[in-house]
Amino acid sequence: xxxxxxxxPLLSAAILMxxxxxxxxxxxxxxxxxGAFLGVAVLLFARVQGExxxxxxxxxxxxxxxxxxxxxxxxxxxxxxxxxxAFPVAVFALALADGRWERMGYHPLVQVMLAGVSGAFLTTDxxxxxxxxxxxxxxxxxxxxxxxxxxxxxxxxxxxxLNLLSSVVFLCAAGLLYGVAGTLNLADLAQRRxxxxxxxxxxxxGVLFLGTFSIKSALFPLFFWLPAAYPTPAAPVAALFAGVxxxxxxxxxxxxxxxxxxxxxxxxxxxxLALSVPxxxxxxxxxxxxxxxxxxxxxxxxxxxxYMAAAAGIGGKAGMxxxxxxxxxxxxVKSALFVAAGAGWRLGGSYRLDRLGGFARSHGxxxxxxxxxALSLAGFPPxxxxxxxxxxxxxxxxxxxxxxxxxxxxxxLFTLFSMVKIWNEAFWKxxxxxxxxxxxxxxxxxxxxxxxxxxxxxxLGVGLGWSPALASSAKAGMQDRDGYVRAVLGDEVR
Amino acid sequence: MTVEALLSVAVGVLFATGLYLMLRRTIVRLLIxxxxxxxxxxxxxxxxxxxxxxxxxxxxxxxxxPPPEAADPLAQALILTAIVISFGVLGxxxxxxxxxxxxxxxxxxxxxTEEEPEP
Amino acid sequence: MNSLILRTGTTFVMPLLLVFSxxxxxxxxxxxxxxxxxxxxxxxxxxxxxxxxxxxxSKAVLRVRPExxxxxxxxxxxxSGALGLxxxxxxxxxxxxxxxxxKVGTPILFDVGVYLLVVGVVLTxxxxxxxxxxx
Numbered sequence: 001x002x003x004x005x006x007x008x009p010l011l012s013a014a015i016l017m018x019x020x021x022x023x024x025x026x027x028x029x030x031x032x033x034x035g036a037f038l039g040v041a042v043l044l045f046a047r048v049q050g051e052x053x054x055x056x057x058x059x060x061x062x063x064x065x066x067x068x069x070x071x072x073x074x075x076x077x078x079x080x081x082x083x084x085x086a087f088p089v090a091v092f093a094l095a096l097a098d099g100r101w102e103r104m105g106y107h108p109l110v111q112v113m114l115a116g117v118s119g120a121f122l123t124t125d126x127x128x129x130x131x132x133x134x135x136x137x138x139x140x141x142x143x144x145x146x147x148x149x150x151x152x153x154x155x156x157x158x159x160x161x162l163n164l165l166s167s168v169v170f171l172c173a174a175g176l177l178y179g180v181a182g183t184l185n186l187a188d189l190a191q192r193r194x195x196x197x198x199x200x201x202x203x204x205x206g207v208l209f210l211g212t213f214s215i216k217s218a219l220f221p222l223f224f225w226l227p228a229a230y231p232t233p234a235a236p237v238a239a240l241f242a243g244v245x246x247x248x249x250x251x252x253x254x255x256x257x258x259x260x261x262x263x264x265x266x267x268x269x270x271x272x273l274a275l276s277v278p279x280x281x282x283x284x285x286x287x288x289x290x291x292x293x294x295x296x297x298x299x300x301x302x303x304x305x306x307y308m309a310a311a312a313g314i315g316g317k318a319g320m321x322x323x324x325x326x327x328x329x330x331x332x333v334k335s336a337l338f339v340a341a342g343a344g345w346r347l348g349g350s351y352r353l354d355r356l357g358g359f360a361r362s363h364g365x366x367x368x369x370x371x372x373x374a375l376s377l378a379g380f381p382p383x384x385x386x387x388x389x390x391x392x393x394x395x396x397x398x399x400x401x402x403x404x405x406x407x408x409x410x411x412x413l414f415t416l417f418s419m420v421k422i423w424n425e426a427f428w429k430x431x432x433x434x435x436x437x438x439x440x441x442x443x444x445x446x447x448x449x450x451x452x453x454x455x456x457x458x459x460l461g462v463g464l465g466w467s468p469a470l471a472s473s474a475k476a477g478m479q480d481r482d483g484y485v486r487a488v489l490g491d492e493v494r
Numbered sequence: 495m496t497v498e499a500l501l502s503v504a505v506g507v508l509f510a511t512g513l514y515l516m517l518r519r520t521i522v523r524l525l526i527x528x529x530x531x532x533x534x535x536x537x538x539x540x541x542x543x544x545x546x547x548x549x550x551x552x553x554x555x556x557x558x559x560p561p562p563e564a565a566d567p568l569a570q571a572l573i574l575t576a577i578v579i580s581f582g583v584l585g586x587x588x589x590x591x592x593x594x595x596x597x598x599x600x601x602x603x604x605x606x607t608e609e610e611p612e613p
Numbered sequence: 614m615n616s617l618i619l620r621t622g623t624t625f626v627m628p629l630l631l632v633f634s635x636x637x638x639x640x641x642x643x644x645x646x647x648x649x650x651x652x653x654x655x656x657x658x659x660x661x662x663x664x665x666x667x668x669x670x671s672k673a674v675l676r677v678r679p680e681x682x683x684x685x686x687x688x689x690x691x692x693s694g695a696l697g698l699x700x701x702x703x704x705x706x707x708x709x710x711x712x713x714x715x716k717v718g719t720p721i722l723f724d725v726g727v728y729l730l731v732v733g734v735v736l737t738x739x740x741x742x743x744x745x746x747x748x
Contacts, residue, residue: 003704010691017684059697059705105680127572134579141586150597154606157521157594160587164528165516167583171535171576178569179542578649585738592742 001047002056002071004040005079005118009033013111023102027094030107034083034090037114041076041083048076053487055124063488064188069122070488077324078121078251081331084458085243086114088451092339093236095447096346101146101234109146110240113139120248124488126174126184129252133170133216137163140245143237144229152232159229162222166215173208176201187488190259190481206264209256210271217249219309220279223302227286230301231294231351235342238294243335246305247327254312254323262481265315269399272313277407279306284414293341293351293426296418297334300377303411304330310408311392314399322391328462329376329388336373336455340366343448344426348435353422358431367427369452374423376459378416384462501541508534521591521601528587532580536573543569619665630658638728648724652731659732660739668743671736679740682733690726693719 012033019026048054053072057063071079093106116136123129141163145156178184180201181192194202218226226246230238253272261268283303290296308330311323341351343366348356360367376383389412396405431437440448508530515527543566551560551567595601634655641647663671675682696719697706709718 003698007691007695007698007704010687011695014684014688014691017680017687020678020680020684057703059707060701060703108684127575131575131579134583138583138586141583141590145590145593148593148597153590153594153597157590157606160590161516161524161528164583164587165531168528168531168535171532172538175535175539175542175569175572178539178572179544582734585735589738589741 001044002054002069002122003058005037005044005083005122006115008037008040009111009115009118012036013108013115016108016111017105020105023097023099026102026107027097030110031090031094033111034087038083038087041080044071045076045080048073053483055487063124064183064185067123067125067128068185068488070124070187070484071122072484072487074251074255074320074324075121077328078247079118081247081328082114082117082121082244085331085335086110086240088454089236089239089243089335089339091447091454092239092342092451095444096235096342101237104142104146106143106146106234106237109139109143113143113240113244117244117248121251124186126177126186126189130167130170130174133248134167136245136248137167140241144233144241146234146237149232155229155232158225162215162225166212169208169215170212173205173212176208177205180205185488186255186259187485190262190485191489203267206261206268207271210253210275213249213252213256214275214309215249217246217253217305217309218279218302219275219305220282221275223279223283223305226302227295227298230298231292235338235345239335239338239342242297242301242338243331246301247308247331250305250308250312250323250327253309254320257312257315258320259481259484262315269313269315273310273401273404276306276309276313277404279303279309280407280411281306284411284418287418288414291353293344293353293356293422294338296422297337297341300415300418301330301334303415304334304377307389307392307408307411310404311395314395314401314404316395316399318391318395318398322388322395325384325391325462326388329384329459332455332458332462333373333376333383333385336452336459337370337377339451339455340370340373343452346448347438347440348426348431349438350435353425355432355435356426357429357435358427358437360427362431362437365449366452369449369456370427371423372456373452373459374419376456376463378419379412382460382463384459387463498541498545501537501545505534505537505541508537519603521594521603524603525584525587525591529580529584532576532584536576536580539569539573539576616665623661623665627658627662630654630661634658634728638724641724642721648727649731652728653735655728656732656735656739659736663739663743668740672740675736679733679736682729683737684733686726686728686730686733688726689729690723693722693726696722 012029016026016029016033019029044054048071053070055068055070057066057068059066062068090110113136116132116134116139119132120129120136123132141156141160144159145152174184177189180198181189181194183189183192214220215222230241232238233241257268257272280303283299283301283306287296287299287303290299304326308323308326311319311326313319314322344356344359345351347359347363347366350356359370372383376385379385379389389408393405393408396402396408512527512530512534515523515530518524518527546563546565549561549564551564553560594606598606600606634651634653636651637646637654638648638651639646641651659671659675662674694705696708698704700706700708705723707718707720709716711717
């Protein structure tokens with residue numbers, strides 16, 4: 001059961017690659033594969049909520065010797081989020097499909113990426129985490145440069161170089177940690193006693209881990225690859241990346257922080273905050289000056305990653321809950337906004353806001369859905385953004401970080417400003433002379449609106465139903481280090 | 495002991511050389527630097543997991559475990575995996591570099607600002 | 614590259630390399646070798662053929678597209694792991710049969726998958742890098 005979120009997409013990838021010469025069959029198969037993945041993720045989530053964490057060892061080699069997988073509430077939620085984001089994006093891809101990037105292997109690569117992301121969320125072994133990172137990265141490199149436009153290739157090059165560097169840093173950290181502790185299983189690490197004279201090495205390892213995860217999730221000093229790369233690829237690729245990929249780095253910060261560095265919060269929390277608070281501000285200020293729809297969204301992604309990382313760094317029960325809620329919120333809403341930008345490009349032929357306009361009058365439903373989602377990103381009740389921001393601010397206040405909470409409120413204001421800018425330019429102002437609105441068939445209109453409606457419903461659902469969801473997550477033992485160790489190393493390895 | 499010291503120095507030299515090359519403006523030097531740094535990381539794992547001579551980690555006939563002074567097989571497995579991965583990634587990076595130079599007509603990293611929007 | 618010596622040499626060396634790659638694949642059962650090394654040797658032999666006779670000739674010798682090899686390899690490897698999941702309840706758990714004194718099992722199937730995958734991936738890279746214009 002627990003292996004299916006990894007095995008199933010890999011299998012789908014192989015089958016989709018076989019269907020290479022038949023685009024129509026490939027599209028149907030891709031949709032079916034996404035549906036199956038969603039089904040598996042829902043089943044896994046339901047089982048974890050009902051029966052508690054599920055652990056299993058690859059090849060029957062029990063931990064700490066073999067690689068083991070664990071699905072607790074956090075992992076299952078992240079896998080579910082991935083599937084809930086990937087499915088409507090696949091529908092959206094059908095609306096835009098013209099065969100060009102499909103010939104270059106779009107469909108199988110998406111499946112490989114989903115397998116990598118699921119593996120990263122489920123594994124308990126740090127080196128295995130590295131391997132899943134690489135699986136995700138290699139597929140995302142190719143997805144990012146599908147189409148070979150010069151801007152794509154240059155944005156992709158920055159993405160490749162910085163992510164390769166962060167992989168090397170991760171490798172060094174894992175190697176040093178193995179040299180000191182003799183194991184890389186996260187649960188086994190958490191219960192090893194490190195001799196006092198080696199503790200400085202653990203500190204070094206912590207710095208390296210934080211460095212690599214902060215590059216991967218685009219935190220403050222090394223975030224420039226994200227606004228360079230995310231506005232360039234094909235529209236569905238950008239939506240998928242914005243929703244899923246940034247979360248992997250934050251998840252890694254959250255997991256290592258809560259399991260391995262749980263005793264070192266006195267150092268860990270200020271370090272994470274020092275990276276994440278500037279991230280919030282720099283991202284949101286960067287967005288203000290942009291005039292390209294997707295670049296605004298990309299800079300906002302940077303800013304929002306700052307929120308998530310700050311909540312994850314504050315830690316404790318409240319901080320972890322806030323971080324998870326924020327990841328769910330951002331995964332849904334930011335993918336949706338990238339889908340909306342792609343739809344605007346399909347309708348109006350550009351991503352530049354000065355060349356768009358008048359959607360509010362010409363496409364009412366589209367405008368209404370965009371408004372719902374944009375207000376959710378800005379944090380209006382009763383949407384998911386309100387719930388997530390409230391939880392993050394409360395967690396900061398509870399932890400005694402008033403200035404972090406203040407920064408969060410300030411950043412929220414500027415987010416609203418950017419969203420209003422997109423609304424005013426693309427939707428409210430009259431369409432500029434040179435803009436030629438494309439008229440779409442009923443089928444394509446449906447395929448453009450369905451993903452947006454799906455995301456809007458999910459965002460509102462999370463916003464309205466967040467407190468019960470949080471309570472049940474707490475029951476499944478999301479933040480508990482000892483629970484994690486017991487679940488991985490205990491006798492009931494299934 | 496001396497071998498470990500020598501290898502540590504080698505790791506340092508590889509890192510320094512790689513980093514220097516990565517800070518150059520030519521795209522190919524950047525790539526060579528990246529691969530050097532990757533190899534430095536592999537060597538670092540090798541040294542960090544302690545070096546042992548001449549005892550392969552294979553359990554003798556009838557014994558349940560290899561002798562205690564055997565080399566650590568896990569570190570070597572880690573390095574092998576990392577080498578395979580970096581091989582694949584480097585292959586992709588090479589192809590991408592090729593495309594980049596073809597698309598931009600320059601190998602100077604400072605001139606690659608295409609993805610910035612025109613002012 | 615147009616060199617008579619290289620072309621003639623390749624005609625003799627390439628079959629040897631292909632046989633050697635299969636030897637490496639099977640030897641990997643208990644000794645150093647295996648799907649990865651074998652696949653690299655096989656891909657190197659085809660790349661050599663491409664260097665001497667042109668990449669199009671190499672593609673013709675391969676008959677199938679490298680992407681198909683990747684797909685077949687991935688499918689073989691994933692299925693060999695899934696057999697373990699179905700029979701022994703754990704992904705990649707090995708299942709062994711004895712044929713005489715030789716033990717055959719799903720790990721060999723996995724290695725064959727790796728072999729095909731490596732040949733496909735390396736040849737994809739070689740063909741992409743040797744292309745004059747981006748497709």
